[in-house]
Amino acid sequence: MPGNPAPSIASLNTVLARASEVILGKERELRLALSCLLAGGHLLLEDLPGMGKTTLAQTLASLLGLDYARIQFTSDLLPADITGVSIFEREHGEFRFVPGPVFTQLLLADEINRATPKTQSALLEAMEEGQVTSEGMTRPLPRPFFVIATQNPSHQIGTFPLPESQLDRFLMRLSLGYPDPAAERALLAAGSRRAGARALPAVLHATDLPALQEAAAATHAAAPLIEYVQALLAATRHHPAFMHGLSPRAGLALLAAARAWAWLAGREMVIPDDIQAVFPALAGHRLRSAQGSGFASQEELAALLRTVPIP
Amino acid sequence: MKKGRATDTVLEHAALPWLQAAVLACLLPHALHLPLWLSLGVASTLAWSLNLALRQGSLPPRWLLLLAVLAACGGIVLEYRSLFGREPGVAMLVAMATLKLLELRSRRDALLLLILACFLLLTHFFHSQNLPTALWLLFAVWLIVAAMLRLQTSALPPRAMLHTAARLGMQAMPLTLVLFLLFPRISGPLWGLPHDAQRARSGLSEHVAPGSIADLALSGDIAFRVRFAAGVPARNFLYWRGPVLEHFDGSAWTPARPGGGKPRLETTAPAIAYETTLEPSRQRWLLALDAPTSWPATARLDAGLSLVAREPLHERQRLSFSSSLDYRYNRDPNPGELQRNLRLPPGSNPRSQALGRQWRDEIADPQARVERALKLFTQAPFAYTLQPPLLGPQAIDEFLFEQQRGFCEHYAAAFALLMRAAGVPARVVTGYQGGELNAVDGYLVIRQSDAHAWSEVWLAGQGWRRVDPTAAVAPERIELGLVAALPAGEPLPLLAAMRAGWLLELRDRWDALNNAWNQRVLGFNAERQREWLAGLGLNPGDWRRWALFLGAGTSGLLALLALWLLQQRPRRDPWRKEWDKALRILARREVNCAPGEAPLQLLARVESRIPNLAPDFARVVNTYLRARYGPAAGEVERQVALRELRAAVAQLDKGRWF
16 A cells, blocks of 8 residues: 555554564454554454453563553452552551552453452543542553453353443454464474563664554544544444444444554555455444344354445 | 347346246246246245255256146147136246246356246236236235345345345335326227137126026125215115016027117106216126116117116226106107017917916006016915025926926016016116215125026016016015025025124225225226316326327426436546546457455456456556545646546557457
8 A cells, every 4th residue: 555654654564573573374353452452452452262362461561661560350359459558557647548459550360250240340430540549549551551351251150251341441342263283283383482572672662652652543534534434333333233333432443443553554545445444343242233132243243244335 | 049148147046046936926926817828837946946946956958848838838729728818828927937947057047037927917907907916916026126236235133134135125116106007098008909708707698598697696706886875875775787588489589679869858856966886797788777867978778778888897997977867757658669569479488488478368458567577476385595496497397386386587587478478568777776885995895696586577557577587486686695694504695694794894995995095096997087186276188188188298307307317427537537448448359347356456356367468458457546545646647647548548559349
């Protein structure tokens, strides 16, 4: 594609290339995950255990030069275990706030649906507000602040499925899935890359990221493209396969994600291909299927994309 | 089928059950009319196709299908002696539609099958236009629409599909209603092929021999329905006059040759008005109460005081009559007529003729001879039965002197013969007697089982007078109806046998519903439509003129709508126009762009399918995307870009030849 790739795109492409060396055969998912972070959104990874969710989060944190913390969610995890607590210090005779793991730049919330709703919502508030309120004190979180949450498919035993309103806080939901045979062979031959993921040298510095996000958000979206987004939103609202359609906020999110995707592809404008590329990751956890209790399947979303004419 | 298209239009396997259900619903009622071998063939083919769908098996080879087609054609020719015409045509369509189930490869095949099914639905109306048929067809249409939806959309749950199909059907209702009310009606049946007209129907015939009406009496079919303007007259006045039989050949009574002048009718009671809805009988008799005083213009009163229509009744008709229940008829003697009604074939039924002659010699007053004959019937142990014993060649002798068991036609015929022998002009009149009031809609329903035969005698000073010998033997027949008159243990018409109150009420309601359907829907013919339109202040005139008017009106409306839509349509920008041109070029190379296919995706497909066109198309895509989705540029740049795009599309157009 023509266009003038900004100098920073090269470094992002390096990030992608390096990440692909760790997470084999998942270029598309990596690209989506990176677009998600570029669009300033949080990412939800839904997969069975052992598919490389944690490795993905660690790899991205290392390559982007971000502070990284991980919380393993369990059913007895309390909100304070995330946000931090004030501890009385005898020598100073006062309370001192000990920040929880949420005070980081990239937080991996592992198996988020194992925790109780109360604990989940403590994290989700932090995601939405970018700050933590604890014992009457509001403390801002570091910038940038990303959450990569993982969850097991909700039909597994002992899970508390996230309510729709909280799912909406995640820009994208991705599923890595099984590796293809070639990637799996390479993985089996070389052993797990997880240990190496922590040790990857940073390609970017955390302070570079806001500028990159700004540049991505400035990608041009022409009137016909806005029209297309609108047509897609309208289609989800009238389609009999879905219980209810996408909200205007979801529309904004779609556009933001498509901008990041386009920018990452080196384009100066968003084209319908970009919308279609990010749409399934964006709509999958926001659209409920009309029958049953599950979310819309990838097939239903693909069918929707096939039928909505591009203006 | 070319390889390229097959991938775009391949039939989803999951759509098969829908198609099968739709076809089954469409064909099922045909089993009532088709020859058994064809129905069995259709059933086994359906089972086969179902089995294939379940096992995901492969379709049978072409030669086998060809063989099946030939076998079906052969069978139809053997059965109907032709491949053309209504019945063989329908049979042919049924066979082909069923075999098509074994040939469903692409979406196009499935669509063709569904359209064929729609056409086949219409053919049901050849056989029946009643309410259950209409409801069943509605159901079949529902399934067909659902199947069409299944073909056009992706997998929705079956309930959603049926729901959508029902909603589509509902949305079509207003238009259907408008078309029903306004569409020009052609006078006469649309599919009245000549062969159809000669088909026998149960009903009154012009030929009465002992036993002919008794057969009819077992039929619960409705002959006609009547609505009286005022109240329903007493039962013993309800004589619905059919053909008058004056000629006796020794065994059967038949009508005299037509002609014989006009009847002279003097009425002594005010006329009562009523409206009759006659079921098609394929005969020309119109049934009116004795004696008709006014009748529709399409009918005439013959010398026997019966009403004869100009055309046989091929479809249900609603006609208005009025009758006077007290009348004198042909009081002045008409020598030819009297002569005719005294004639007896010599040598037939000698004992009866002898008895008649004996009465003529003994009793001077003809009126007293009539009384004498009726007394014979009441005094001798005559029995009224639907199952008279079989009678030999001298049927009336045997009936009068040996068996003494018979149905109305026995009594009427025997009485007329006795009277003629006794020198009193007499004849047999057939028709219907009585009827049953439907409490639900107030119609008097006359069934085939109400068919009756009675006699008329001519007495000086009185003219023709009705004498019903059945009334002498079994007065209940006239006062209460057939069921009451028959002795216990006799077989009864199915409907008449229902005595339970709720069953009767159910039957009445069903009749009323059918009647409403007949009157309002099927009876909405050219004439009704004209009346209805006239009520709206429109004068449709002849149906041809009306069709012309409607056609012009509809075209005008459509043109206005089209203009409006054109106005509404957003102006396509020049970029989009060029892009569409490029898509058409690709379509000619069998790469069809789905409505939701993004440009780069399409480019990838072009690269794999028509690699030699890909560089040109890539140029089109790049220029198009930049121009349409890129940042707004100045007017000059836009023009330059547009020229560039045009050049690229032209290049692509040139490239497609290589």
